[in-house]
Amino acid sequence: MADFDSVLERSINIHGHLCPGQILGVKMAMFGMEQIGLPVPDAGERERRLIVYVEMDRCATDAIQSVTGCSLGHRTMKFYDYGKMAATFVNLETGKAARIIAREDSREKAKKIFPERADPYEAQMQAYKIMGNEELFDIMPVRVDIPPEDMPGRPLKRIACSRCGEYVQDVRDVCRDGHVLCKACDNESYYVKIEET
Ligand SMILES: [Zn+2]
Ligand SMILES: [Zn+2]
Numbered sequence: 509m510a511d512f513d514s515v516l517e518r519s520i521n522i523h524g525h526l527c528p529g530q531i532l533g534v535k536m537a538m539f540g541m542e543q544i545g546l547p548v549p550d551a552g553e554r555e556r557r558l559i560v561y562v563e564m565d566r567c568a569t570d571a572i573q574s575v576t577g578c579s580l581g582h583r584t585m586k587f588y589d590y591g592k593m594a595a596t597f598v599n600l601e602t603g604k605a606a607r608i609i610a611r612e613d614s615r616e617k618a619k620k621i622f623p624e625r626a627d628p629y630e631a632q633m634q635a636y637k638i639m640g641n642e643e644l645f646d647i648m649p650v651r652v653d654i655p656p657e658d659m660p661g662r663p664l665k666r667i668a669c670s671r672c673g674e675y676v677q678d679v680r681d682v683c684r685d686g687h688v689l690c691k692a693c694d695n696e697s698y699y700v701k702i703e704e705t
Contacts, residue, residue: 510548512538515575518551523570528629531636532593532644533571536608539641540597541576543606549577554584559598559654563590583660598652607648614644655679669693 516534520526541548541558549555554577562569562585569587572595578584593610618635625631636644657664657679665679669690682694692699 510538510550514551515548519571519574522574523567526633527567528632528636529567530571531633532610533568534575535636535641535644536568536595536610537572537575537597539645540595540606540608543608543647544597544599544604545602546597546599548575553577554579554582556584556660557599557601559584559586559600559652561586561588561596561598561652563588563592563594563596565589566593568593568595583658586658596650596652598654600654603651605650605652607650609646609648611644611646614639617643 512534515538516526516530519530519534523530537560538548540560541555544558546555546558558576558578560572560576560578562572565587573579573585576584576597580587594607596605596607598605614636615632618632618639619628621635621638622631625634663677665681666675666677667681667688668675669681670687671689671693674690676688676690680691682689682691684694691697
């Protein structure tokens with residue numbers, strides 16, 4: 509059974525440094541897995557019965573990845589850019605899901621635990637280490653309806669965009685006025701193509 513310190517160590521190695529986000533993320537992942545009845549996998553292993561939805565792309569996201577073994581590449585980590593310190597853990601076997609949200613008041617509580625420490629960053633980390641899950645997180649029981657095209661495994665569909673000609677997998681294409689488009693061509697592009705002159 510993985511203990512907090514060894515799991516944190518694993519996370520620091522992957523993320524590159526120790527930070528409050530690592531501690532919070534490791535605790536969030538361990539707590540989330542516990543809520544849905546799954547064990548933390550050994551280092552280098554991944555839990556195939558788990559899909560995790562992360563709501564931020566920050567330090568804690570790396571921690572959640574290192575604890576669970578879930579990743580974008582395995583399609584077992586989904587990123588929803590809500591900018592929130594929260595993640596949802598889904599047990600694919602039972603359907604049980606829990607959304608774990610970092611409590612806003614935990615920041616203030618953490619400050620009061622080691623007020624004598626000169627470095628507030630260090631004080632926050634040490635406080636997060638000893639604070640209980642109930643102090644750090646709220647649990648929201650949820651149901652996540654995962655569409656088949658979001659599941660790991662072979663792509664269910666592959667089709668060319670009628671405008672740019674690029675191929676779109678996994679039912680991410682959109683049908684607009686009878687034409688198949690990729691999301692970029694359907695006005696969801698994050699990039700602007702520079703025309704060569
Ligand atoms: Zn960090
Ligand atoms: Zn296109």
